[in-house]
Amino acid sequence: MIVLYTTERDYPWGTLRSTHASKTKIVLEEKRIPYRIENLPPGHLWKKPPEMTAKHPLGKVPYILDGDLTIYDSTVIGEYLEDCYSWPALIPRTDPAARARVRMVEQFADEAILVGNLPPIWMPYWSDPDKRDKPRMEKGREGLRTRDLPYIEQLLADGADWICGDFSMADVPLMMVAMVLEVDQMPLDGFPRVARYLERLRGRRSYRAISPRTKVADATALSSL
Numbered sequence: 551m552i553v554l555y556t557t558e559r560d561y562p563w564g565t566l567r568s569t570h571a572s573k574t575k576i577v578l579e580e581k582r583i584p585y586r587i588e589n590l591p592p593g594h595l596w597k598k599p600p601e602m603t604a605k606h607p608l609g610k611v612p613y614i615l616d617g618d619l620t621i622y623d624s625t626v627i628g629e630y631l632e633d634c635y636s637w638p639a640l641i642p643r644t645d646p647a648a649r650a651r652v653r654m655v656e657q658f659a660d661e662a663i664l665v666g667n668l669p670p671i672w673m674p675y676w677s678d679p680d681k682r683d684k685p686r687m688e689k690g691r692e693g694l695r696t697r698d699l700p701y702i703e704q705l706l707a708d709g710a711d712w713i714c715g716d717f718s719m720a721d722v723p724l725m726m727v728a729m730v731l732e733v734d735q736m737p738l739d740g741f742p743r744v745a746r747y748l749e750r751l752r753g754r755r756s757y758r759a760i761s762p763r764t765k766v767a768d769a770t771a772l773s774s775l
């Protein structure tokens with residue numbers, strides 16, 4: 551069984567999870583692959599104990615163990631799972647242009663949002679309300695409003711349910727936008743397609759595994775629902 555190393559913690563304002571490891575959780579859930587969670591203390595992400603750097607040289611999550619094999623980096627793990635578990639396909643099989651489109655949006659969402667504008671909003675929720683850097687949080691929201699959400703709104707322009715045709719690897723990191731904004735409640739005025747899209751993402755069965763309303767103890771393995 552695959553073991554997913556991640557960081558998750560229950561707070562009064564919702565259950566918070568590593569955004570990148572949540573990508574892996576969604577892929578495992580979408581493909582119905584049996585797994586279990588190994589939940590590392592959030593402090594490991596900066597202390598980086600040797601048992602962690604032995605598995606991931608940068609001491610980050612996620613990494614997975616599949617038998618004797620260790621794989622790190624959410625995008626690489628996603629591609630590995632796609633190679634090993636072909637159904638349902640999350641990357642188009644044959645058309646090179648369609649494959650590139652999915653990977654391009656996945657890369658954009660990862661670099662621009664998960665590494666860029668989401669952490670300034672999300673990291674403060676791991677602290678008490680009076681310790682949060684509010685101007686920094688607002689800067690993250692402004693980055694979403696000015697750069698990222700207009701692009702997502704445009705990608706959804708043809709009224710499609712998902713970002714690249716069928717639900718795909720490109721939608722996976724955008725699930726984390728749905729997760730973070732469910733806690734943050736940032737208004738989405740001016741982005742009606744994004745607002746409806748995030749609701750659709752929250753309606754998928756796999757979202758339960760990362761929902762801020764699902765406690766850590768209730769999402770430690772493949773959902774049986």
Ligand SMILES: N[C@@H](CCC(=O)N[C@@H](CS)C(=O)NCC(=O)O)C(=O)O
Nearest residue numbers: 568569570595610611612623624625
């Ligand atoms: N490119 C990596 C990024 C992973 C990442 O940055 N994970 C965060 C948690 S969401 C982390 O471990 N941060 C600790 C650090 O940056 O040292 C991936 O896709 O897995």
